Amino acid sequence: xxxxxxxxxxxxxxxxxxxxxxxxxxxxxxLAQATGYYKSxxxxxxxxxxxxxxxxxxxxxxxxxxxxxxxLARRHLPGxxxxxxxxxxxxxxASESGETATxxxxxxxxxxxxxxxxxxxxxxxxxxxxxRWAVTEEHDPRPALPGxxxxxxxxxxxxxxxxxxxxxxxxxxxxxxxxxxxxxxxxVAVLSAGPGRDSxxxxx
Numbered sequence: 001x002x003x004x005x006x007x008x009x010x011x012x013x014x015x016x017x018x019x020x021x022x023x024x025x026x027x028x029x030x031l032a033q034a035t036g037y038y039k040s041x042x043x044x045x046x047x048x049x050x051x052x053x054x055x056x057x058x059x060x061x062x063x064x065x066x067x068x069x070x071x072l073a074r075r076h077l078p079g080x081x082x083x084x085x086x087x088x089x090x091x092x093x094a095s096e097s098g099e100t101a102t103x104x105x106x107x108x109x110x111x112x113x114x115x116x117x118x119x120x121x122x123x124x125x126x127x128x129x130x131x132r133w134a135v136t137e138e139h140d141p142r143p144a145l146p147g148x149x150x151x152x153x154x155x156x157x158x159x160x161x162x163x164x165x166x167x168x169x170x171x172x173x174x175x176x177x178x179x180x181x182x183x184x185x186x187x188v189a190v191l192s193a194g195p196g197r198d199s200x201x202x203x204x
Contacts (some may be wrong), residue, residue, distance in 0.1 A: 011037065012045050014071070016054060025062040067132070083115060089166070089187045090117040097183060099170035102123040104141045104152065107162040109143040110134055114164075123167040125150070141165050149175045153184035156192055 018026060018034045031046075032039050049055045053066035076142035081104060086103050093101035094117040103115040113131040118124060125148055133143040141163075142150045166187055168180040 002051070008045075011035075012049055015042065015045050016065075017171065019065050021046060025058065025064050027062055029132075031063060032118060077150055085191060086166075087115055087117070089190065092114060093166070093168060093183055093187060094119045095172075097176075097180060099168045099175055099180065100127055100176070102127055102167045102169070104165045104167055105162045106135055106138055106141045106165075109138075111143065119170070123174075125171075127169070138163065141167070145169065145172075148172055149177065151175070151180040151184060153181065153188050177188050 014035050015031065015037075016057065018031055026034070028039050028042060028046075031037075031042055035042065037045070046055055046057075050057065050066065053068040055063050056066040057063055063107060090101040093099075098119045098121060101117045102113050105112050105114050110132050111134075113127045113129055116129060117129045118126065125145065135141055135143075139154075140150060148169060149172040151169050152165040152167045155164040155166065166184050168175065168184060
């Protein structure tokens with residue numbers, strides 16, 4: 001109904017709809033042509049959208065989607081079925097190792113924390129779902145951790161899916177990398193075996 005409409009919101013959404021295109025970057029003139037809005041109006045809308053990271057402006061003055069739409073679109077990824085299976089393993093890994101246990105994904109040169117269980121200790125690697133960092137190698141999702149360390153184990157998956165890892169991270173002097181790798185390998189084996197396998201102990 002008319003009273004339920006907010007014109008400014010609808011204008012901003014109209015701008016975002018333009019990016020649903022094979023074209024990745026748009027000049028202000030192209031956005032004006034696609035939306036029919038004046039450039040002054042567009043700049044105000046783009047300014048608000050960029051503050052919430054829905055759009056970004058590159059060094060050439062062109063506009064492209066920011067991280068917020070991708071983050072929201074993937075909010076319920078990994079799927080609930082996978083999350084139900086992985087979260088208990090993360091809880092067990094964190095409890096038995098005393099370190100931060102995470103599920104990581106890498107896509108478009110960015111690693112992202114998807115699921116996490118933090119250990120019950122003040123000195124730990126604090127990660128939260130949605131935390132992102134740039135990676136130089138697609139097969140190595142580890143962030144720079146001054147004074148810390150992370151051990152990762154890749155999850156088998158479909159080629160069309162973003163690569164995923166289970167990881168344990170914490171202070172470099174405390175994290176036992178050999179035990180962490182053994183625990184992660186066991187956890188991945190449990191996941192690969194599918195539902196019904198006794199998860200048992202995650203490490204030796």
